[in-house]
Amino acid sequence: MSLPVRGPWVVTPTSSTVDWVVAAAALAATADGPAAAVVFGAVPELLHTHAAEVVELPAGTGLDAVAAVVTDLCARHHRVVVLVDAWVVTPSGAGWTVADLATAVRAPVVVVTGTDADATGHTVLFLEALDRRQVPGSVIVVGDGGDFDALPVRLAGRIPADHAAYGDRFATEAARWVDPLDGSRPAADPRPVKTAGPEDLQTRVARRAAWTLAISFLLALALLWLCRGVGYTGTYT
Secondary structure, eight states: OOOOSSEEEEEEESSTTSOOHHHHHHHHHTOSSOEEEEEESSOOHHHHHHOSEEEEEOTTOOHHHHHHHHHHHHTTOSEEEEEOOSOSSSOOTTSOOHHHHHHHHTOOEEEEEOOSTTHHHHHHHHHHHHHHTTOOEEEEEESSOOOOTTSSSOOSEEEOTTGGGGGGGHHHHHHHHSGGGGTOSOOSOOSOSSOOOSOOHHHHHHHHHHHHHHHHHHHHHHHHHHHHHHHHHHHHO
């Protein structure tokens, strides 16, 4: 299962020490058409280079206003990356969370992590928080090394620590770094590239039908037991 090729993607880091902007720039650079970016605060130069349009919003912008900007950009761009430097379920100054924004604009969340000793643990916590909100989450690692076998998903991208040295070749290399996001490269790892996210209509209907059948069966057993009990009592009397 891969992330959608078009539309909005929310990008967030697992900690302040992660060089996460490079992941957002790589996602913009690998779009099949023009890409846009939404940032809160100063715009990193790397985004200006690889996004056709960058919108800078004040840190206290409300959720509805952000969603409106993202929707407008999606109508004119192939991909829109929204950079949110905040915890997944911790409200920002405007009162909304990364999960709230992802739900509002129907976007997956790309969790960007590093390779330090706590990286895997932090990433698992982020994915679990997203899963509880039924928001699909995927992971990009920036840096070399690290053990991510414990993640519920395989890595959707790996950006080398020396990414700044690629210069004009950044966009070309980025297509290789985040290629699995588009599902175009088969992987031996059986884990999906993202967590499940919300169930589709067919799955919900099937689940509801299964529960209805199970409850009906239990009620029938209970009724049969009661009828047999009443019959037995009558015979004894």
